[in-house]
Amino acid sequence: MARPFVLASNRGPVSFSLDDGLLTSRRGAGGLVSGLGPLVRNTDTTWIAAALSEGDRRAAADGMIEAEGYRVRTLAIDEDDLELAYNTIANATLWYVHHGLYELSRSPSIDIDWYDAWAAYRRYNRAFAEAIVEEAAKDAIVLLQDHHLVLAAPIIRDERPDVDVVHFTHTPFATVDQLRVLPELARTELLLGYAAAGAAGFHAARWSEDYTNAGRTFLGVRTQGFVSPLGPDPEAIRALAHSPECDAELAALNEVVGDRMLIARAERLELSKNLIRGFEAYDQLLAMRPDLHGRVVFAAALNPSRESVPDYIRYRMDMEATIDEINARWGTADWTPIHYRAENNIHFSMACLRRYDALLVNPIRDGMNLVAKEGPLVNERNGVVLLSREAGAWDELAGLVIEVHPYDITQTAQAAADALDMDPEQRSEMAADLVDVVESRTPREWLNDQLAAANELRA
Ligand code: G6P
Secondary structure, three states: OOOOEEEEEOOOOEEEEEEOOEEEEEEOOOHHHHHHHHHHOOOOOEEEEEOOOHHHHHHHOOOOEEEOOEEEEEEOOOHHHHHHHHHHHHHHHHHHHHHOOOOOOOOOOOOHHHHHHHHHHHHHHHHHHHHHHHHOOOOOEEEEEOHHHOOHHHHHHHHOOOOEEEEEOOOOOOOHHHHOOOOHHHHHHHHHHHHHOOEEEEOOHHHHHHHHHHHHHHHOOOOOEEEOOOOOOHHHHHHHHOOHHHHHHHHHHHHHHOOOEEEEEEEEOOHHHOHHHHHHHHHHHHHHOHHHOOOEEEEEEEEOOOOOOHHHHHHHHHHHHHHHHHHHHHOEOOEOOEEEEEOOOHHHHHHHHHHOOEEEEOOOOEOOOOHHHHHHHHOOOOOEEEEEOOEOOHHHHOOOOEEEOOOOHHHHHHHHHHHHHOOHHHHHHHHHHHHHHHHOOOHHHHHHHHHHHHHHHHO
């Protein structure tokens, strides 16, 4: 018989708000919910998440809640602890380490405040572990998601030897050299946290190998991960892409683009996505190819993210300055080269994915990069995907995309030109093959891999 399982992630499937003192709920944001949501909705799976808003905190007081088809428990972690654990450690330390985002001449600075934040990260993980210990049915499986929840497994294992714990990482995993920037104490604690989860999963073999290397180098033990790439749910994403809201956004986008070609990108406004170099490459493309002036538009649907991290604010300002310069340099009375919107608007993102001729996905390093798979599923123009080898998705899509080198702007510009110039027959073959590959892997299989990893522990 299938064992019950508990899911835990920082961001939950439902977000609560207070409207005139009344608690209302709506579906939470984020990729995890869109992938896993349909699989656990209307089941008895419990999903434990941090209370991220005032409404979430109110909901936390009620313990387990049924909302939007989910059984959720939000945790009202001390607000200062949450801020330090989420922003200083998860977002500004672990995220940077795993994605290689530090400019080492300046950061990180591991000072007394950082150590305070580390202590908060421990307490945050303890709060999750305690809730899981309470909620998990006998012999349940516990699925911990992502870098926010690395220290919970040892506590759960101590208190509940009957459950099996699996940790799944949605980011890349840092190389040995990248991990060296962490203080030894934190690095060891992290690696022991992963190891305490009986199984550690990753989207790509490279990240799993990095994890094994870290265990060997820093703990002197053989830590082995499993590889299970997540893919979008084809039916769900197509239904969303054809909703009336997306149709309306597409009509509006078509007003802007007209019969020009479209390069697009759609993702979080995030350093690891390498947004600035993407626009610089477009600038070079326009410099190289006067024939494209007035014939191409670059649409960017960027979802503002982690705006309490100062680097993100600076990055956004620099990126917007770059966009303005490019539009000023090349734009004419009836052509704006870059159409940029920074808002949390899934419908506009879907419109861009339906309409692109070339989709730019050029991350510095990225766990999966789901958009590289979502795009081909909903695209209506046999669009070409320009993909960085540093995206986890590369492992599955190589051969069906054009490679872009994340640091080589000139190469990226040339790759974009190649995509726009590709002959229709080749485009249509490539697009059809991409759809086949993407459709061959569903979120259900991804979830099953985690459950199977837990069952193997038992066996
Ligand atoms: C990445 C992480 C997720 C995270 C998401 C959104 O995909 O792997 O854990 O939830 O980004 O980031 P946020 O900080 O807004 O939750």
